[in-house]
Amino acid sequence: MYSTIVFSVEDHTAVITINRPDKLNALNHTVIEELSEALDTIAEDDNIRSVMITGAGEKAFVAGADISELVTLESWQGQDLARKGQQFVFDKIENSTKPIVAAVNGFALGGGCELALACHFIIASKNAKFGQPEVNLGLIPGYGGTQRLTQLVGRNKAMELLMTGDMIDAQEAMELGIVNKVVDADKLIEEINNVLRKLNSKSRTALAKIIECVNHFDHTQEGYDFEIAKFGECFGTKDMIEGTSAFLEKRKPKFD
Ligand code: COA
Numbered sequence: 001m002y003s004t005i006v007f008s009v010e011d012h013t014a015v016i017t018i019n020r021p022d023k024l025n026a027l028n029h030t031v032i033e034e035l036s037e038a039l040d041t042i043a044e045d046d047n048i049r050s051v052m053i054t055g056a057g058e059k060a061f062v063a064g065a066d067i068s069e070l071v072t073l074e075s076w077q078g079q080d081l082a083r084k085g086q087q088f089v090f091d092k093i094e095n096s097t098k099p100i101v102a103a104v105n106g107f108a109l110g111g112g113c114e115l116a117l118a119c120h121f122i123i124a125s126k127n128a129k130f131g132q133p134e135v136n137l138g139l140i141p142g143y144g145g146t147q148r149l150t151q152l153v154g155r156n157k158a159m160e161l162l163m164t165g166d167m168i169d170a171q172e173a174m175e176l177g178i179v180n181k182v183v184d185a186d187k188l189i190e191e192i193n194n195v196l197r198k199l200n201s202k203s204r205t206a207l208a209k210i211i212e213c214v215n216h217f218d219h220t221q222e223g224y225d226f227e228i229a230k231f232g233e234c235f236g237t238k239d240m241i242e243g244t245s246a247f248l249e250k251r252k253p254k255f256d
Contacts (some may be wrong), residue, residue, distance in 0.1 A: 002034045002037075002038070002190065003030060004019055004020055004028070004030045004031045004034055005018055005019055005035060005038060006016070006019050007019060007038050008039070009045075009047065009048055011197070011200070011228060012047060012048060012049040012050065012053070012195045012200045013048070013049065013050045013051065013052060013144050013193070013197075013200065014038075014041075014042050014045075014048045014050075014051045014128040015051075015052045015053075015054070016035065016038050016051065016052070016054070017053075017054050017055065017056050018031060018035075018053075018054070018055050018056065018061075019056040020029060020056070020063055021055075021057030021059070022096045022254070023063075023066065024055075024059060024060035024061045024062070024063035024106075024107060025055040025056060025057070025060050025061065025112070026063050026064055026065065026066040026067070026111075027062060027064065027065050027085075027111045027112070027115070028063065028066035028068075028069050029064075029066075029069060029238075030122075031068075032084070032085050032088065032089055033088075035088075035089045036088035036089055036092065038213070038242065039089065039092045039093065039096065039170075040092075040193065042096070042098060043092075043096065043097070043098075045059075045105065046097060048082060048202045049098060049099070049199070049204065050098055050099045050101070050196045050199050050200055051096070051098060051099070051100040051105050052100075052101050052102075052189075052192050052249045053093075053100060053101070053102050053103065053115065053119060053195075054103035054105055054188075054195060055104075055105055055106060055112075057073070057106070058105065058127075058185070059106045059107065060105075060106040060107040060112070060256070061102070061103075061104040061105055061106055061107060061112050061115075061116065061128065062108060062112025062115055063082075063107045063109050063110070063112055063182075063183070064108070064109045064111045064112055064133070064134075065085075065110055065111040065142075065143070067137065067244050067247050067248060068248060070137075070139075070235075070240075071244040071245060071248065073235050073236075074235055074236050075093075075233060075235045075236050076231045076232065077101045077235065078229025078231055078232040078233075078234065078235035079228055079231065079232030079235075082142030082143065082228040082231045082232065083162070083228050085111075085142070085143050086142075086143055086144055086224060086228065089103075089115075089118075089143075090118040090143050090144050091112065091144075093115075093118040093119055094118045094119075094120075094210070094215060094219075094224070095211070095212075095215060096120075097204075097207070097208035097211060097212075098204075098207070098208075099120050099196070099199050099207055099211070100119045100120050101119055101121055101122070101123060101161065101192055102115065102116040102119035102121070102122045102123070102127040102198065103122065103123060103188055103189060103192050104116050104122055104123070104124040104125065104130075104170070104179070104199070105124075105125050105127075105128065105185065105188055106127060106128060107128075107129050107130060107167075108129065108130070108131075109129070109131050109132070109133055109135060110131075110132060110134055110141065110145075110169070111129070111141075111142075111143050112129050113131060113132055113145065113149075114132075114141055114144050114145040114148065114167070115125070116130070116142060116178075117142070117144070117148040117178070118143075119146065119154065119244070120211060121180045122178065122180055123179070123180055123181045123182075123183065123188065123191055123192050123195070123242040124170040124171075124173065124174070124179045124182050124183075124188075125182070125183060125184065125185035125188045126170055126182055126183070126184055126185060127166045127170070127185055128169070128170040128172070128173070128182075129152065129168070129169055129180075130167065130168050130169075130173045130178060130179075131161065131166060131167035132145050132161055132162050132165065132171075133165035133167070134162075134165070135162065135164070135165040136165045136243060136247075136253065137240065137243035137244050137247060137253070138234060138237060138238075138239030138240035138242060138243035138244070138246075138253070139231070139234045139240055139242070139243060140162070140227070140230055140231055140234060141162070141213055141227065141231070142227065142228065142231030142232075144224055144227065145162070145222045146158070146162065146223075146227045147224055147226075147227060148220070149161065149162070149178075151186065151219075152177055152178055153176045153177060153178060156232065157176060159229050167174060172180045176227075177226075178183070186239045188220065202226060209246065213217070228236075233240060238256065240256060242254060243255070
């Protein structure tokens with residue numbers, strides 16, 4: 001039924017595994033569409049009480065949006081990509097009435113970091129790495145990263161992570177409040193299943209209202225829309241063409 005994700009349900013928990021390990025589970029057009037479909041199924045299926053999102057293989061959760069799909073886009077197409085991704089995947093995750101936990105099992109970069117940030121909380125393996133390296137491509141995050149990261153870690157740390165594009169390890173991500181818990185890689189799924197079993201025994205109504213109230217805290221749509229517009233403005237610029245081409249040609253970018 002799906003070609004880029006694996007979807008399964010066991011003991012009232014749905015597991016979505018992004019399954020492009022040869023491309024470090026990068027989010028291409030099909031992954032976004034299939035995630036959207038899976039999230040709709042989860043919302044409609046009363047048998048499902050909670051969700052885990054993870055990446056296939058041992059190396060990556062998700063290493064970002066698929067750069068090979070970005071390289072030729074024009075500004076309006078960049079905006080369209082960000083708006084659809086936010087609307088059909090990232091907002092659906094954040095506003096899901098069922099708890100969604102990210103099992104971060106390796107690189108969570110760019111759109112991968114944003115995917116984890118949209119989940120209700122994050123449990124990471126010791127080898128996980130987080131970062132928003134879009135700046136190295138002459139780009140900025142477009143799936144809500146400028147907003148959710150700033151909300152979680154505060155303005156100055158967000159500025160640093162977004163401007164340097166540096167990766168941080170799971171321990172530092174936990175100290176910053178991005179990650180809830182760090183565990184050995186071979187214990188990650190077991191640990192999350194324990195948490196989800198606990199959540200599956202709670203009141204669905206209460207969980208849904210907790211999610212709604214916490215999300216209500218101070219998310220303004222304006223910030224996300226602003227990010228979409230600025231993300232779109234990067235497309236077609238010399239810097240973005242140089243940054244994305246350099247990645248695909250496996251060389252260092254040279255920005256003016
Ligand atoms: N989009 C498209 N392809 C990607 C990708 C992405 N975001 N991230 C990794 N890949 C692909 C690589 O091109 C490579 O494909 P190939 O084997 O066909 O050449 C494959 O996944 C393995 O990645 P590779 O770069 O060889 O692994 P590595 O261990 O040397 O480096 C990373 C790992 C994560 C540091 C590196 O892949 C990387 O920097 N990825 C991009 C991160 C990024 O900028 N994300 C934001 C995108 S907006």
